[in-house]
Amino acid sequence: MSDPATPNQTSTEGSSLYQPLNRETNEIRIFDLSPGKAGDPITGRLRVVSLNRKPRFDALSYVWGAPEPQTVITLRGGHSVSIGPNLHLALSDLRRRWRPLKLWADALCINQQDDEEKGHQVPLMSRIFREARMMRAWLNQEIDAKCPALRALRWLVENSLYKREVRATPCWSNTIKRRLHMLQEVESHDWNFWKPVTDILENKYWFRLWIQQELIISSNVRFHIRKTEIAGRHLLRLHDKLLLSWLYESVLDADHPGQRLPEGYTLALLGGNQLVDGIKNFNSIIPLIFFVSKSIGLETTKLPDLVYGCLALANSSEISTLRVDYALPISQVYTDVIRNHLVYWKNLDFMLFSSSRDCEEYPTWLPVPDRLPDFEVVMWGKRLELDWLGIPASVSDDGLSLGVQACQLDKVAHTSSFTPSARGVPMAADLQAVSECYLKIHPDSMEGEVWSAECLVDILKWPFSIGIGYDPIEGVQKALWGLLEVAKSGQHAELDWDRALEALARTPAADKEFITALRQIVPHLCAQIPMATHYGRLGLVGCTNPDVTPRETDQVWLVAGCSQPVVLREQDSSPGHFSVIGIAKFAEFIDQHNTRVTGWFQDRISRGEAPEDFTQRIVLV
Structure with missing residues (x-):
């Protein structure tokens, strides 16, 4: 699904083409693409099926592209519908000569004029792409089917070294070491040899958020480079090799093709990462807000899609009460995500974000589209669930403030006059x-x-x-x-x-x-901005707003549920109300598992202190 929030088709029959779908039985529409030869008009029919009945179909993944010029296609039953040029090309290229193709294509199978329908079809995205017989990824790009690099791709995947390397490993560091062996497999070819294929990986197709999440949840992918077909595992294997070669061999080479790979989260998770199986089974150990933060470099048409485009990757229990509503302002969408996060994951590490722009319209504690994770730990699942001292955090009804239990640790005494x-x-x-x-x-x-x-x-x-x-x-x-x-x-x-x-x-x-x-x-x-504190600590501050830097009146707090200290600034007009300046890094609170702040609270309690003796309720605004 490339971008469900942007309508690009209309029906000459009005609303009669799209009858309401039954939510209870998880109904979707399938497009039966009629067979034909090159140049024949595109025809077919739309029919309603229930996902509960395990229908057989393929799912189409493509970039919507420009909406004009529109092409009118005729459907059975007297209906006709206008579709954009990319979808028309894709259907023409995928169409079989002698038999129909059962296809789920978002622009045709979802009524793009109906926000309510989109609201209940988008959450079905994960099931649609998981249960599809095949995901057909169509790219509007030409390639010579006889190119030697295409033939070499098969060898790249099917040799014995690859088969040994992809075995599941419990330790991610071992996985990295094993994957380094991949770099030895193409020593006989330089990157110019692979250029016809690496050019495919620079197509704008890969830079769409919806497409990235489709790739990770689909079990069987087939790429259609116009009419040339490539097995999904072959092309994605080369992507892994490019990425690793860039990271480990040619880090500073500006001409290396790995420099031009899309900055997303999905493709980096594909090469045998143990987290993928959990995602495919609705049991992701990664919170939704992590995927949202990693989607910043990808393209969407509307801001809510930075959340909705990640739902298929999230844990099903976390998002069970999260509704898809394109009428909501983006601030409300993000507040709803945080409310669900607090209930399910029970930590506040979503505050460990920095920003590339002024976000005055948002509370300072709320992650927003332009705030990137300060480090890639952010809320790594329930394995790092933090001690709440029995006093949970809470979001106000208007979504503007966050009540937390916290303890003042230190004060800022000096910050560098030079700001990196x-x-x-x-x-x-x-x-x-x-x-x-x-x-x-x-x-x-x-x-x-x-x-x-x-x-x-x-x-x-x-x-x-x-x-x-x-x-x-x-x-x-x-x-x-x-x-x-x-x-x-x-x-x-x-x-x-x-x-x-x-x-x-x-x-x-x-x-x-x-x-x-x-x-x-x-x-x-x-x-990071270096700082020294009143009690002689040396640390770094990652600010949530680049235009607001720490000053000597700011305070360092430990917040129950957040795994690193935070720098806060008390509001002059509202005692007890603080804005978040940034996350503070001190050596004494840094360890491999990111749990020393929790340990600090637990140590106080083990000495016989009650939480109310050394913490207080403050409000973050």
């Missing part, structure tokens, strides 16, 4: 910003010693050791020490980050792990 904001800033300036805050805490330290301070390494390694479920990437600490030594010596220090990384990658110490670690460290250095 982009990869184009000099490397030394970023590192000097951290050093500046360190000197506020330890004024007697020599500057040379600052660059090698152990606490700097502890702070800067935080993204790689928490919440992911596996050990930190080997080489991270080595890369951090390397950066600090470069800054200390002045070598490359005046270069911006991208040029400095290119220079460092050419040094004798620049093995694959070193380059990979650098690539992951740099975005965090560029996005």
Whole structure:
């Protein structure tokens, strides 16, 4: 389903073409595409079936594209309907010569003029694509069917090394290591050999949110590059290889085709990841808001689709009471998501987000479309369910405030005068910003010693050791020490980050792990603001609004249900009401499983303190 919120077809028979569907029996419409040869008019019929009766059909996945010029097709029963050019081309290419094709195509099978119908058909998306006999993915792109790269794709998938590699592994780190072997399989060909196929992966088809979630929930995918067919596992296998080669072999190569892959969540989960099976079985251990946050780089026509386009990936119990309503404002859609999240997942890690724009129309605690996750732990399922002290958080009736139980931990004493904001800033300036805050805490330290301070390494390694479920990437600490030594010596220090990384990658110490670690460290250095606190803590702040930075009157709080401290600012006009400035990273609260904040609360209770003795109710606005 490419974009259910955008109508692009009308019927000459008015509403008689689309009779109401029975929600109780999960009715959908199937389009029986009549056979024909090239040039024949498209014809067929729409019929209603119940998903409960396990009908046989294929599901069409495509990009709607421009709505004009419209083509009128004739349906049995005297109806006719106008469809867009991409759908017309897709039906023409997929049509069989001698027998009909039973097809679910969103633009035809859902009444796009009826928001109420869309509201109950969109939640059926997961079942439609799971239960379809095949997902037929059509791309409006030409390719030579005799291209050698197409023949090589089959070998890429069916050789014995691949069969060994895709076995399920309980540990994600082992999966990564196994998948590195994939890079050895095409040593006899350079990337120019694969260009006819890699060009397919740059098609705008892959950048649509609806299409990405269709790919992950479908069990059998067949790609139609116009009339050329490619097995889904073949093309997706090459995608995995491109992505891994870019990450582990050619991180700084601007010409590498992996640079041009879509920034989504779905394709990255495909290559044998153990989470996929849970998603396919409605038992996802990943909260809905995580998928929503990862869909930011993908395309939708309307903002509500950033939520609705992810429903098929979410846990069925979490979304059981979430209604699809395109008439709701986006702020209400997001508030409803958070309410469901609080009930099912019982944590507040949705606050661990940063923003790329001013979001004044939203409460500061509410994740919105342009706020990205501060780290990829965010709410990694019930395995990390946090201690609520028996006092749950609650969203106000108007959705504007969030009541939480919290404890004040510290106060901001100093923030850097230099605010990291982009990869184009000099490397030394970023590192000097951290050093500046360190000197506020330890004024007697020599500057040379600052660059090698152990606490700097502890702070800067935080993204790689928490919440992911596996050990930190080997080489991270080595890369951090390397950066600090470069800054200390002045070598490359005046270069911006991208040029400095290119220079460092050419040094004798620049093995694959070193380059990979650098690539992951740099975005965090560029996005965080160093700070020192009243009690001598050195930390980093990821702000929820880029135009609002921490100041000396701000406070650091531990919020029950949130796995990292947060920087809050009390409202002058409303004591006890706080806006969220950002998430705070301190070495003492960082561990592999992201649970030290919970442990802090539990330790207080184990010493005989009651929650009301050391926490208070505050309101986030």
